[in-house]
Amino acid sequence: MDHQAALASLFLPEGRLDPYPAYDVVRAHAPVFQAFDGRWFVTTHALTSRLLREPSLRVADATDYDAFWPDWRQNRGVASIVLSMLQTNPPDHTRMRRAAAATFTARRVAAMRDVIAGQAEDLIKAMPSSTDFMSAFAYPLPVGVICALLGVPEADRAWFRQRAADLTVVLEPISTDEEMRLADVAGRELEAYFTGLIGERRRVPREDLTSALVAARDDDTAGAALTGEELLANLVLLLVAGFETTTNLLGTGIRILLEHPEQADRLRADPDLAPAFVEEILRYDSPVQLTSRFTTSPLDLGDGLRVDSGAELTMLLGSANRDPARYPDPHRFDPDRPNIQPVSFGGGAHYCLGAPLARLEAQVAFPLLLAMLPRLSLAGPVERRDRLVLRGFAALPVTTG
Numbered sequence: 278m279d280h281q282a283a284l285a286s287l288f289l290p291e292g293r294l295d296p297y298p299a300y301d302v303v304r305a306h307a308p309v310f311q312a313f314d315g316r317w318f319v320t321t322h323a324l325t326s327r328l329l330r331e332p333s334l335r336v337a338d339a340t341d342y343d344a345f346w347p348d349w350r351q352n353r354g355v356a357s358i359v360l361s362m363l364q365t366n367p368p369d370h371t372r373m374r375r376a377a378a379a380t381f382t383a384r385r386v387a388a389m390r391d392v393i394a395g396q397a398e399d400l401i402k403a404m405p406s407s408t409d410f411m412s413a414f415a416y417p418l419p420v421g422v423i424c425a426l427l428g429v430p431e432a433d434r435a436w437f438r439q440r441a442a443d444l445t446v447v448l449e450p451i452s453t454d455e456e457m458r459l460a461d462v463a464g465r466e467l468e469a470y471f472t473g474l475i476g477e478r479r480r481v482p483r484e485d486l487t488s489a490l491v492a493a494r495d496d497d498t499a500g501a502a503l504t505g506e507e508l509l510a511n512l513v514l515l516l517v518a519g520f521e522t523t524t525n526l527l528g529t530g531i532r533i534l535l536e537h538p539e540q541a542d543r544l545r546a547d548p549d550l551a552p553a554f555v556e557e558i559l560r561y562d563s564p565v566q567l568t569s570r571f572t573t574s575p576l577d578l579g580d581g582l583r584v585d586s587g588a589e590l591t592m593l594l595g596s597a598n599r600d601p602a603r604y605p606d607p608h609r610f611d612p613d614r615p616n617i618q619p620v621s622f623g624g625g626a627h628y629c630l631g632a633p634l635a636r637l638e639a640q641v642a643f644p645l646l647l648a649m650l651p652r653l654s655l656a657g658p659v660e661r662r663d664r665l666v667l668r669g670f671a672a673l674p675v676t677t678g
Contacts, residue, residue, distance in 0.1 A: 280306035285319060288451060290663050296566065297608065300596035308394070309578050309590075314524050317570075317584060319592040322603035322620065324578065325425065328590060329624030334570035335366045336627065341571075353468055354444045354460030360506055363515035369507075376503050377511060377630060380489035388632045391421060395643045396421045401649045407656060410673040414646070415527040416520075422638055423519035427512070428478065428485030433470075440467055441517045449666050464513070471512045487512065515631070523635045525564035525669030526555075530639060531646060532673060534560055535655050537610050541647055548644035550612065555639045557612040560604065560619035566595040567625060594620050595668070652678025 283302035286292030292299055304320040305311070311317050319325050328334060337428045339359055342349045344587070350356050356362055362373040397418055404413045416438055424434045443463035446456045475491055482488040494508040503511065534541040534554075544550050584590070597621050599607035622629035629635075646653060653675060660672040 278302055280310065281312060283516055284312050287665060293663060293665055294661055296595055296668075297599060300593060300599060303593070304596050304600060307581065308580070316589045316591055317578075319590055320596045320600075322597040322600035325592045325594065325597035326464070326618075326624060328570060328592060329568075329620060329627075331570075331576070331625065333573050333576065334590070335573055336364055336570060338364050338366050352447075352457060352461040353464030354457070355411055355447045355464070357444065357464045357467065357510050357513040357517075357663050358447050360510035362500075362511055362630075363514055363518070367626070373503060373507055373511060374491040374626070374630065377490065377515070379487055380493060381515075381630055383633060385426070385486070386637060387483070389426065390637060390641060391424055393418070393422055393638050394645065395423075397642050397645050398649070399441045401646060404650070404677050406678070407674070407676050410531060410675045411524070411528050411670055412672075414642075415524045415531075415670075415673070418527065418642060419523035419635075419638055422523075423516055424518075426486045426634075427474075427516060428483055428487045429474070429516075437467075437516060437520070439463075441520050444513070444517050445521050445667060449664055451665060462669065467513045467516070468509055471509055471516075475508065486515070518629070519631045519634065521667060522564045522629075522631075523638050525667060526558065526635055526639050527642060528670040528673050529562045529564060529668070530555070530558040530643060531653075531654065531675075532659070532670070533561060533610055534643065534647070535653065535675075540610065540612060543612075544644055545647040545651065548648075551640040551644050552636070553617065554612045554643065555636055556617040556619060557610060557614060558639070559621040560598045560614075561610050562668065563595050563598050563619060563621040564668055565621055565623075566591050567591055568666075592620075594623075648678045652676075654678070 280303045283299040287296050287301045287657070300320065303318065307325045308321040309317055309319045319328060342359055349359065362370055362377060365373060400414050400417055420434050420437055426429075442535065443459040446452045446468065447460050450534040474487055478488040478491045479495070482492070490508060490512065491501070494503045494505065519665065534544065540554070544554055569589055569591045572584055572586050572590065574587070575583055575588045577583050601607050604614060622632040655674070656676045657674040659670055659674070662669055662671045
């Protein structure tokens, strides 16, 4: 299979089931190459890491969407993402991220450890002897955690699962008309919910992230206030992104551990190994497989290659994380690797704001699962979600013993 055929296979359902053989082919061809409609695809860890931190690159924002899809605001799932900090460039991105970062602090995340542990223990105790791990644990834990942070009442949390799943299709380069219709419905329902929650927190503030963001929306003393539209979009983003990628990390991680029982035994015996295990899981099978940027001026990519202003660079994060030039024997799961630095959460100005929370949830959850369920094992065929960008399972049958 040549590199063009390998790349094309990633846009087919069978190729997405296991993209890593295709990544090997395209990476062996070149660190970066042009394909399809003129887009550039980046395959190596070194170049991906550099470009993620390149300040001159930009994301596709509302102005770009206006040019190729004038009616995009009518799909509220799309609008929720495009109007958030995820799809915004400086100076608006800087202002939005500063407001969110001032509330989504390291201290607030660290204080969630006991909440995460308590919720994980409750979910583990409630797991039946034969169950779908995704429904029983991987979905409800991150939903519960991000909803606790946002101040969403416990009774409402199950309601978010399908809406979040429906909305994230807008992050994919391939979707059907029906999927986009469901994304619109989900966006409208989430906007309506958070409009109500914002109103409640404005009347009666609490010690939660929503109240803090409402305060940031209303306080313009530093000229950094969010608009009402931005507040709503970023609350939807925090909910959806805070749950979706962590769900994939938990499902993928437990499968990897159960397929490597000797490593699971090590983590069960020594929970302090969890940070290294989580980094290797992120490297080995990233929950986010690609991201794109655009050049704002001609850019040197190395080896004499220079791309024009306005070029689209798609960085294959899954390929970069298994680059043998950075990680010897990259297809081996090895938590003892030195200096594991996966690019799974991006980098630079758009580095994932929720990365510390996702890492903490996984670091707490995996040792608890292994300790409380020492006979946990895979049971039957798994079902992958057919996604190119967000990689994870729809169903992961397990038995608890």
